[in-house]
Amino acid sequence: MIKRLLTNPLFYLLAPVFVSALVWSVPGTSNQLRGFDQRAEGSFEGWVLLCCFYLVAATLVWIGFRLGVMAGPSERLVEAASTERFDRRFSLTLTVFATIGVLYSVYLVQQQTNIFDALSATQGNQLKESIGGSAGIATLRYTAAIAAPVALYVWRFRHGRASLAIWNVLLLVMSALFSSRLSFIMAVVVLIFIVITLRRDIKFKAVPLALAGAAIFGALVAFNYYRNAGFYENLGITDPVSMNFYQVAAYLGAPFQASLGVADGIANGGFTKSVDVVSAAAIVVPTFLRPERFGSFGSFDSFVQVAPNLTTNSAFADTYADYGWWGLFYVLATVFLASALAGYASRFRSLVIVAGAVVAYGLAEMWRIFLFPQGLVLYLLIAVLAATLFGLIGSSPRVDARIVTKGSYQLAR
Template sequence: MTLLAVWYGMVVVLATIGWRLGLGTTPTREFVERTTSTNFERRYFFLILAVSTIGVAYAYYRITAATSIVDALTTQTGNAFTEALPDSAGIATLRYATILAAPISVYLWRKKVLHPGFVLWAVLLLVANSMVASRLSLLMAVVVYVVLQTAVPRKSVGADRKSLRPWHIITAVAIMFLMLTALNYVRNGNYYRDAGVSNPIAMNLYQSGAYLAVPAQVSMGVSDAIMRGTFDKPGSVVASVSAALPSFLVPAHEVRAKESLGADSYDFSVSFAPNFTTNSEFADIYTDFGAWGWLYTLLLFPLAGYVFGRFLTYGPVIAGSAGVIAYCFAEVWRIQLLTQGITVFLVLLTLVCVFVAARGQSPTKLEDMVSRGNVKSSD
């Protein structure tokens, strides 16, 4: 446990340092005025919505060419959706833009600057993507919305800052649980029926238990084995750099085949069912890259913290992307998401859409400043 405490302590300290540095940066007043205008927020949203639509449409085009969607849903073999898509980055990767599009659409709708029809479309795209990517897209989108809402200035007009009541939280949790139950049933129903579980709610409870328990078991088992000296893997100073590289840049032969994990994966220091593939970032990094991999991975956290803090200094719709990094931090006990293509893609998508949406905003910005009284109309 001591080793685990040191590891997570370093993660928190380094991420906090980066976060404080990011918050310490001050964007120019002109840039903030551009990115908080209604015109910019709408343009930014529609760019992300367009990317989302293309990505989901292409993903389902590939899926329908390989399998029957109706049959997969009715036979609870939803994993066939994921298997029908290519493993490499491509047009289908654009579907992850739904993680930003859906929460931003809800925010703009509550601000009364977006038609409900666009909100419905963005949310449906998120659900469609969740059918392919399971829980991750849905949960990350929720975190993005939470961060986006907390970034709204307290004196913001409209419905943005309505007080959060207990029934809001209870309702949100209930809806999330029902959606996760449905997604789990579609993807893993047959597995649980073979194990003697027929109730979809019970299936989701078992799935949630495994989701929490397996990483804890593997982390503690591997930590204990390392401390006792029965699992020793220093790694390579050069080769272990791959631990901090984006996943799409890591040579395939350097990455362990996650679908074939067995008792020997962690040098027999812990046992688990072979169908679990995201067992512990702490243990997986050591197994794949050794102690040097830990060092290189830890260096990612101040960088991620800086990006998180920097996004928070901009307008709410941009600050929402900090939720992507926040979700990576929330999953650090289970899986390394900072280097995954989905995270890199969403950060780059934010930067590109900000650049495109901000172009040509000067006239609108001046009008906004005049209406706010920051510039006299006679000027």
């Protein structure tokens, strides 16, 4: 049951919404520690509207995924991509991209600040600022989010090199320090997705799972401490674990606060945003092709209160505030197409399914941000395509394909 959930796109779309609502419902308010001083009222009409939005989104995800499965690749292509040679070449390609991106990021950072000084002073955000947000060679550092789990899988199940897996994990750590914890969290999601999908016979043991969970929690505590310790220390919080607790509380609860508040405003007739169908289409334009920053983040302030330092305040709220009903239509259409891509990728019996994992992560972020037009997601899908093409060079259905046949699967029927 758990394995089916963790490979079902509907789980990735809806589970974070439920968790966000649960965290939001915990008593207590604080603008700096919880992300809001005044809780959204949550009228009956607002709840109904918000539930209807996610119900429509879930329906489109299911339909899109099923259509993608039906239009899946030919068996010849599937077999060509089902060899150990393909998986190793796939992993090597992603490793090259990640290495170039991370090392170039190190170079950019070192030009402006000392990395060790910034970390020792718990000013990790300076590292991200040193890199900048424009598209370029440094963008390749995001490949580490998929290269590390892929390398670990190839090492463990496809006779890959342990040294390559270790190197990719180090690249992931550096990428997470330079960018955000998003890379680390995405890597965990991708690893779980590909292992459960390609190794149906794998069994999870309590002790290793507990150790892995503790390691992930410890890493998140460390990343948060090195990036935000100064902020919490000014509020009188010196314990790194407590810092992480409040960070997670604000990170998870504030988006639902924004969603429900905006839904209340719409349902009660107080919040209307009129944007024509052409102008609203700007929401699906890749962010690296836009001159302005993605979204306005705060144009709903008169309807719901959210801390100004929080910029990912729900795909539903931000989209309606900036692009109105047509914007929400384009969001739903994009979710449908992305799910169809995930369904198509699910027919493979190799690491090509990483494309589905990237889509799953995009769905998992819908509760707080519309991630699909972001350069990060688009680049990772392009990287998966490039790795697939390189892996197919010289690949053919050979004897080692029988290794994968044992772990063949069909995703979330």
